[in-house]
Amino acid sequence: MVRRLVLAVLVLGALALLTVSFRSPTSGALHDVQGAGATALRPFQVAAQRVARPFRDVYGYFSDLAGAKSENKKLRRELRDARAQANANLASARQAEELKKLMQYEAGASYPQDYRSVNTTVLSYPTSAFAQQVTIAAGSSSGIRINTPIVTADGLIGRVTNVSPHTALVTLLTDPDSNVPARDVTHGVAGLIRHGQGNSLFFDRVAKEQIVKKGDIVVTQGTVDRRYPDLYPYGIPIGRVLNVGTSDIASYLTVQVTPFARFDSLDAVAALISTKKR
Amino acid sequence: MSGFDGVKAAILLFVAAIVQVSIFSQVHMLGGVPDVLLVMLVAVSLLRGSILGAGGGFFAGLLVDTATLGQLGLTSLVLTIAGYWIGRYGETTGRDRAHAPFLSVAVVTVLYSFGLLLVHFVLGERAPAGSVVRGLVPAIVLNLILTAPVYALVRRVLRPLDRGDYATEVQLLG
Numbered sequence: 001m002v003r004r005l006v007l008a009v010l011v012l013g014a015l016a017l018l019t020v021s022f023r024s025p026t027s028g029a030l031h032d033v034q035g036a037g038a039t040a041l042r043p044f045q046v047a048a049q050r051v052a053r054p055f056r057d058v059y060g061y062f063s064d065l066a067g068a069k070s071e072n073k074k075l076r077r078e079l080r081d082a083r084a085q086a087n088a089n090l091a092s093a094r095q096a097e098e099l100k101k102l103m104q105y106e107a108g109a110s111y112p113q114d115y116r117s118v119n120t121t122v123l124s125y126p127t128s129a130f131a132q133q134v135t136i137a138a139g140s141s142s143g144i145r146i147n148t149p150i151v152t153a154d155g156l157i158g159r160v161t162n163v164s165p166h167t168a169l170v171t172l173l174t175d176p177d178s179n180v181p182a183r184d185v186t187h188g189v190a191g192l193i194r195h196g197q198g199n200s201l202f203f204d205r206v207a208k209e210q211i212v213k214k215g216d217i218v219v220t221q222g223t224v225d226r227r228y229p230d231l232y233p234y235g236i237p238i239g240r241v242l243n244v245g246t247s248d249i250a251s252y253l254t255v256q257v258t259p260f261a262r263f264d265s266l267d268a269v270a271a272l273i274s275t276k277k278r
Numbered sequence: 279m280s281g282f283d284g285v286k287a288a289i290l291l292f293v294a295a296i297v298q299v300s301i302f303s304q305v306h307m308l309g310g311v312p313d314v315l316l317v318m319l320v321a322v323s324l325l326r327g328s329i330l331g332a333g334g335g336f337f338a339g340l341l342v343d344t345a346t347l348g349q350l351g352l353t354s355l356v357l358t359i360a361g362y363w364i365g366r367y368g369e370t371t372g373r374d375r376a377h378a379p380f381l382s383v384a385v386v387t388v389l390y391s392f393g394l395l396l397v398h399f400v401l402g403e404r405a406p407a408g409s410v411v412r413g414l415v416p417a418i419v420l421n422l423i424l425t426a427p428v429y430a431l432v433r434r435v436l437r438p439l440d441r442g443d444y445a446t447e448v449q450l451l452g
């Protein structure tokens with residue numbers, strides 16, 4: 001009898017928490033209590049991360065060693081291409097700057113000039129297959145807000161979807177609910193980045209008439225219409241086009257993108273805080 | 279069973295929850311993720327019965343949901359039922375059986391995965407049954423590997439109860 005009573009009380013308690021949390025996931029008294037709890041747990045999580053880091057580094061060292069030679073060759077090729085591209089871009093950038101002055105062009109916040117980064121570490125990783133989310137060790141006390149873009153040195157990984165004073169929840173690009181307006185900078189084609197199988201992404205909503213090629217770089221699109229400002233500034237690298245497919249019945253191209261960021265080994269990340277007043 | 283047992287169980291579950299969300303959840307092996315918290319809860323429930331199992335499940339779930347800034351109560355709900363059910367098994371037919379921890383871990387891994395799937399489905403959220411099913415067998419294997427050391431550790435900390443402390447509703451014959 002006592003057992004069943006205890007079970008009933010605990011199940012009802014869990015259901016009550018779930019109901020309140022579901023109705024207001026990012027605000028309210030319960031959210032504040034959760035934030036305080038997350039802050040209290042943070043030192044333990046950081047300690048666990050520190051203990052695990054040497055083991056993870058050793059594992060990473062040996063797993064990276066296996067493909068180091070081929071990766072080195074690939075990176076050398078990419079560096080050569082990037083140098084050539086950088087030289088070409090320099091002249092265009094100067095010309096664009098002059099044209100902006102002439103036209104008194106008023107731009108929104110642009111990446112990375114108008115952003116400061118809050119560098120932090122990942123505290124916890126996705127605990128189930130239901131959501132692709134990580135918790136980071138910085139929150140509203142560092143200036144992070146809901147929808148703050150989160151990047152690594154390689155590129156965009158996601159945006160903040162819940163925040164407490166000292167931690168924040170980041171929904172990754174690989175989450176099924178994630179949609180990021182993006183642009184193929186090589187051919188100037190706009191589309192939407194969505195999750196694919198595993199850690200791959202899809203560049204969706206690209207009409208069949210558009211040209212997208214393997215190897216093209218995809219970046220965030222940024223705000224196109226001032227009435228509907230985008231969450232992400234223009235130009236955060238997302239990934240590289242892996243392959244492009246089409247079929248007779250589909251309206252859009254099937255463009256698979258390999259993300260620059262490695263979602264399976266996230267460690268240090270940066271939150272982008274806009275320094276420009278809107 | 280003493281109040282001190284509850285404190286010891288809470289410490290074990292606290293450490294397991296922190297280790298799970300900070301370290302083990304990133305360990306993807308053979309397409310699955312080991313769940314040290316679930317294995318720890320099974321061990322505590324088997325050794326201390328349904329009340330501590332249910333309470334431990336609620337507490338552990340709350341820790342996970344708080345640490346990950348997830349929906350409070352979601353993990354608690356599933357782990358409470360899992361802890362209670364395994365506790366009942368430990369109090370009745372499962373007691374003194376050498377295979378009980380392994381059988382419990384295998385069954386609870388399946389029920390826990392489908393339990394979470396069901397709750398997400400009821401809440402109207404994404405419930406990817408395919409990926410859950412695909413990761414199930416590797417998760418069972420990984421959790422079974424963890425069972426022996428975790429159970430041995432919990433058994434050292436929480437000594438098995440005397441026969442008189444067990445439930446008396448079900449009598450084992452033979």
